[in-house]
Amino acid sequence: MFEMNSTINGHKPIGGLHCSKDALIDVFGWFLQVLLACLAFTCLIAKRFCEPKTERRSWLIWFYDTSKQGLGALAIHLANVWLAGQYTGDPCTWYIINFLLDSSIGLLIIFIGIRISQRLSKKPGWEAINFGEYGDPPSMNAWLAQCCLYIGLMVIVKTCITLLMQLNFWERVRDFILSPIDNPKVELAFVMLVIPFFVNILMFWVTDNFLMHRKTKLKLRRNSLNQGLLHKVNLQYRSVDDFIRNHSPESDGLLMDDELLDSEDPPHGHSSKYIIA
Structure with a gap:
């Protein structure tokens, strides 16, 4: 060399x-x-x-x-x-x-x-x-x-x-x-x-x-995807809820499940007459 x-x-x-x-x-x-x-x-x-x-x-x-x-x-x-x-x-x-x-x-x-x-x-x-x-x-x-x-x-x-x-x-x-x-x-x-x-x-x-390390990254992506799907499902549920309220002839007397859950007191103007025995 x-x-x-x-x-x-x-x-x-x-x-x-x-x-x-x-x-x-x-x-x-x-x-x-x-x-x-x-x-x-x-x-x-x-x-x-x-x-x-x-x-x-x-x-x-x-x-x-x-x-x-x-x-x-x-x-x-x-x-x-x-x-x-x-x-x-x-x-x-x-x-x-x-x-x-x-x-x-x-x-x-x-x-x-x-x-x-x-x-x-x-x-x-x-x-x-x-x-x-x-x-x-x-x-x-x-x-x-x-x-x-x-x-x-x-x-x-x-x-x-x-x-x-x-x-x-x-x-x-x-x-x-x-x-x-x-x-x-x-x-x-x-x-x-x-x-x-x-x-x-x-x-x-x-x-x-x-x-x-790829595991944490994949987990974060999966959580983000799940949150996005839940958000879309919630939006679709609200859309159906609004449609029923606006077009159903009995919408004045019906209460949606989410309203009942959000309220602890019975709504005004509604009584047990809507409950079918």
């Missing part, structure tokens, strides 16, 4: 490999990484406010859900930064290849892992690994167990992607990707900020939906 960053007579580096081996961990590289983390965190805050008010998570539950994803993303990011420097050639291209694989194949692995853990959580004593469920009141132990499980999923993801990266055709992909960009600062900005920002918005949004 060696760094291909040499120049010939001051001209553009050979093969477009102009991102130095330490570019990802210099001052500018760390600045872009911190900026990306802040933008991604802001995206998750905005997602919470996009949730319907009747289904919106409390700040504590939101923190429990998003912190798992944040810790997992941090572990994957640091692993990618370290691995990018271990490959031969431009570390920026190796980083972006790893990142895109984590965001596609890795997301599928995460989804499968979360679904398996949710099924296992139905067994007695395994309730703590049900992602998004922390008990009432919320338990930090359940959150800690889910954090460890989620980071374990990230280790599986990174292992699978690293093994996939051993295939030879990635050398050709590396030579092609980002080749039109000549400026090393611009390349680093695209690799560490621009492309990850848009991909992370989609990935964080989808993953947050995986990590949310």
Whole structure:
């Protein structure tokens, strides 16, 4: 493994490999990484406010859900930064290849892992690994167990992607990707900020939906639907009630059930003559 960053007579580096081996961990590289983390965190805050008010998570539950994803993303990011420097050639291209694989194949692995853990959580004593469920009141132990499980999923993801990266055709992909960009600062900005920002918005949004507990959400929707149906039935009952009052020839002498229930005293002008023995 060696760094291909040499120049010939001051001209553009050979093969477009102009991102130095330490570019990802210099001052500018760390600045872009911190900026990306802040933008991604802001995206998750905005997602919470996009949730319907009747289904919106409390700040504590939101923190429990998003912190798992944040810790997992941090572990994957640091692993990618370290691995990018271990490959031969431009570390920026190796980083972006790893990142895109984590965001596609890795997301599928995460989804499968979360679904398996949710099924296992139905067994007695395994309730703590049900992602998004922390008990009432919320338990930090359940959150800690889910954090460890989620980071374990990230280790599986990174292992699978690293093994996939051993295939030879990635050398050709590396030579092609980002080749039109000549400026090393611009390349680093695209690799560490621009492309990850848009991909992370989609990935964080989808993953947050995986990590949310769906039972409460479905219950709220069911209650809202039931209330709507009861309201419609009540309106129809009132309409029939008004129709009978306005069109029945005996409407002056009849009392509806709801009037009898609402009144404790006998109505004026009506007596037992309307009661048929």
